Amino acid sequence: MAKKRVGKFPKAFRQMAVDRLNQCENIVELAKELGISRRLLYTWREKLEPTSSGGSPPANAREATLRKELSHLKRVLAEKVLEVDFFKGALQHVEARRQQSDKTGARASTPRSGQ
Numbered sequence: 471m472a473k474k475r476v477g478k479f480p481k482a483f484r485q486m487a488v489d490r491l492n493q494c495e496n497i498v499e500l501a502k503e504l505g506i507s508r509r510l511l512y513t514w515r516e517k518l519e520p521t522s523s524g525g526s527p528p529a530n531a532r533e534a535t536l537r538k539e540l541s542h543l544k545r546v547l548a549e550k551v552l553e554v555d556f557f558k559g560a561l562q563h564v565e566a567r568r569q570q571s572d573k574t575g576a577r578a579s580t581p582r583s584g585q
Contacts, residue, residue, distance in 0.1 A: 479506075484514045491515055492530055 479487075487504055491511050494500045501508045 485518060487511060488515045488518050494530070495532060 487500075487506070488511070490500055491497065492515070497508055497511065501511055504511075
C-alpha cells in the first residue's frame, strides 16, 4: 500500500496562515512574508473553512465590499437584459406591422401630431 502524501506545511501553520488571511488587507505581502503562493493561501482557506451555499459573512472587509458590488452589478445586468428583450420584442412587432402594410400597398399609418 502506498504512503499517503503529507503536505509540506503542518496543519497548525496552515490554520495560522488562514486566520491571518481572513484579517489581512494585502494578501500578496502576507504570501511573501510566509514564503508561499497566494493561490495556496486560498486553497488552504477553502479546505479549512468550508462555507455553506448560503454563505457566511466574509471576515475580510474588502471581500465583503467586492461581494456586495458584484451582487449589485448582477442585478443591474439582469435589468438591462430585460430591457433589451422588451425592446427586441417591440421592434419585432413594429417590423411585422410594417411588412403587413407593405404587402397591401397601403401607406403605413402613423398618428398625426395635433399641430
